[in-house]
Amino acid sequence: MGDNKNSKISFLSGNEAVAQGAYEEGLCFAASYPGTPASEILEYLSRFPEVNSQWSVNEKVAFEVALASAIAGRRSLYASKHVGLNVAMDPLMTSAYMGINAGFLVVSCDDPGIHSSQNEQDNRLLAKFAQIPLIEPASPKEARDFVGEAFKVSESFDTPVMLRMTTRVAHTKENMSIGKRKEPVIKEFSNVIEKYVMVPRNAYRRHINLLERMERLKSFSEKTSLNRVEYQDKRIGFITSGVSYLYAKEAYPEASFLKLGFSFPFPQQKARMFASQVKEVYVIEELEPFLEEELRIAGIKCKAKHSSYRIGELRPEDIPQIVKGKKKKEVVAPTRRPVMCAGCGHRAVFSVLKKLRLIVTGDIGCYTLGALPPLTSLHSCLCMGSGITFFEGFRKVLGKNVVGVIGDSTFVHSGIPALINLSYNKTNGVVIILDNNTTAMTGGQPHPATGVNIKGELAWKLILEEICKACGADNVDVVNPHEVKLFREILERRLDAEALSVIIARAPCRAIKREKNNPPIYLKDKCKKCFVCLELGCPALNKNEDGFIILDTNLCVGCNLCVEFCKFGALVKS
Numbered sequence: 137m138g139d140n141k142n143s144k145i146s147f148l149s150g151n152e153a154v155a156q157g158a159y160e161e162g163l164c165f166a167a168s169y170p171g172t173p174a175s176e177i178l179e180y181l182s183r184f185p186e187v188n189s190q191w192s193v194n195e196k197v198a199f200e201v202a203l204a205s206a207i208a209g210r211r212s213l214y215a216s217k218h219v220g221l222n223v224a225m226d227p228l229m230t231s232a233y234m235g236i237n238a239g240f241l242v243v244s245c246d247d248p249g250i251h252s253s254q255n256e257q258d259n260r261l262l263a264k265f266a267q268i269p270l271i272e273p274a275s276p277k278e279a280r281d282f283v284g285e286a287f288k289v290s291e292s293f294d295t296p297v298m299l300r301m302t303t304r305v306a307h308t309k310e311n312m313s314i315g316k317r318k319e320p321v322i323k324e325f326s327n328v329i330e331k332y333v334m335v336p337r338n339a340y341r342r343h344i345n346l347l348e349r350m351e352r353l354k355s356f357s358e359k360t361s362l363n364r365v366e367y368q369d370k371r372i373g374f375i376t377s378g379v380s381y382l383y384a385k386e387a388y389p390e391a392s393f394l395k396l397g398f399s400f401p402f403p404q405q406k407a408r409m410f411a412s413q414v415k416e417v418y419v420i421e422e423l424e425p426f427l428e429e430e431l432r433i434a435g436i437k438c439k440a441k442h443s444s445y446r447i448g449e450l451r452p453e454d455i456p457q458i459v460k461g462k463k464k465k466e467v468v469a470p471t472r473r474p475v476m477c478a479g480c481g482h483r484a485v486f487s488v489l490k491k492l493r494l495i496v497t498g499d500i501g502c503y504t505l506g507a508l509p510p511l512t513s514l515h516s517c518l519c520m521g522s523g524i525t526f527f528e529g530f531r532k533v534l535g536k537n538v539v540g541v542i543g544d545s546t547f548v549h550s551g552i553p554a555l556i557n558l559s560y561n562k563t564n565g566v567v568i569i570l571d572n573n574t575t576a577m578t579g580g581q582p583h584p585a586t587g588v589n590i591k592g593e594l595a596w597k598l599i600l601e602e603i604c605k606a607c608g609a610d611n612v613d614v615v616n617p618h619e620v621k622l623f624r625e626i627l628e629r630r631l632d633a634e635a636l637s638v639i640i641a642r643a644p645c646r647a648i649k650r651e652k653n654n655p656p657i658y659l660k661d662k663c664k665k666c667f668v669c670l671e672l673g674c675p676a677l678n679k680n681e682d683g684f685i686i687l688d689t690n691l692c693v694g695c696n697l698c699v700e701f702c703k704f705g706a707l708v709k710s
């Protein structure tokens with residue numbers, strides 16, 4: 137490894153470094169579905185015309201097309217956030233049996249601390265579960281360098297390789313030299329039915345092959361320079377990986393370290409040798425006791441973190457406390473209440489749902505903010521697509537008082553099969569697609585219903601109203617949610633109908649389409665201080681010390697939703 141061959145220096149995040157490293161190593165194909173903290177990998181790769189990069193409709197599709205590209209003979213990459221890999225678990229597990237041809241990387245960006253996710257699972261466990269090698273960079277520069285090593289391991293051992301990032305590595309930036317692109321690895325596709333057709337008999341044999349491969353990988357893990365021993369003061373030694381290594385190194389710069397870059401299969405012999413050379417061994421890691429369990433399986437005595445550190449992101453200041461055997465001290469950081477943007481169409485929808493006192497099953501997206509005060513009108517959120525599947529379950533038990541909501545990108549991701557399930561199983565009621573023409577929460581990436589691809593080129597456009605009809609919806613209405621009276625009228629009519637209805641509430645995302653209309657006029661003498669306007673949760677509206685309204689015209693985009701809700705004419709269109 138070492139710094140890369142060229143005098144050009146760039147300041148790259150860990151995600152950008154993964155993409156840059158993959159590009160330099162001759163990557164030909166990359167696929168992903170956007171999700172924090174992984175989104176920047178594909179966004180960076182899309183700059184390179186030599187790389188066929190795509191936003192796929194969901195992670196399972198992304199995984200399979202990328203894997204197929206590798207099997208067909210070109211180095212390929214799949215990337216997603218940790219929960220995204222759950223969606224691709226089916227192909228992940230069997231891909232370990234099949235093997236690859238040209239190198240195939242599975243980049244998992246985990247989110248310790250749950251900065252933007254619905255859980256904080258530790259995907260090192262998924263690498264072990266799937267029986268594929270696990271590589272963990274500690275910094276952006278290592279991320280760039282480790283990509284090349286990961287491709288070599290993938291091709292040498294005929295296996296997918298997981299490159300596991302965490303939020304701190306993915307989003308931290310570091311200067312690094314930029315190298316030239318190598319000639320892509322081009323391998324012939326071999327028509328080996330026993331390897332690539334996983335019928336039971338073939339799969340049984342490939343399982344045997346997988347376990348034999350793992351034995352070879354265990355030997356490799358003992359020898360690879362990705363697992364590095366740093367002997368200094370032998371009174372204390374740390375076994376660690378990822379960003380935890382940097383935190384421990386900062387706190388105890390004179391200590392000895394076994395720094396694991398290739399952490400599964402675990403190098404038992406190297407760890408045992410290291411432990412025999414130092415007086416006390418501490419294992420430092422975020423989230424689950426992954427390394428700790430490997431050490432205990434190997435019979436290596438070590439001191440590990442208190443179980444309270446299994447929750448939340450590890451911090452540099454935690455390291456001395458872990459060494460002292462202390463519990464995690466929770467730090468309450470100042471927070472800002474998240475709100476929908478001024479002029480967001482979702483606010484209009486949720487304000488109507490709240491007025492009608494409906495039970496609302498939600499999904500993953502900006503609109504999950506509808507659960508927070510003052511709107512408090514979204515009552516469940518599990519995972520991608522659950523806005524519709526939960527609707528079906530709730531509707532069967534609770535009746536007509538339930539509606540489901542889902543975003544446009546999420547509907548394409550996993551809402552379409554759920555809608556088909558509704559119609560197939562004769563479930564009536566109302567599903568609302570909150571269509572803001574983008575994947576808003578992860579940074580505004582396009583999807584098939586926007587008609588634009590990852591490179592900004594015009595592409596075939598999925599027409600949501602047509603797909604809803606094809607899925608079996610009896611009624612499909614398209615309405616601008618800012619036309620509140622019309623939206624409410626349609627919603628009430630469809631709620632009463634014995635039919636399956638989809639309402640597409642279509643208004644472009646305010647973070648992308650930044651057009652502003654004139655703000656409304658506030659007539660103080662007509663204000664009755666009922667504060668119904670404040671129940672909309674618009675950041676442009678606040679209350680002053682006298683109990684009257686302050687309208688921040690810098691934030692206001694002139695959507696006039698507050699005008700619709702003011703019964704006393706204190707807010708009027710300008």
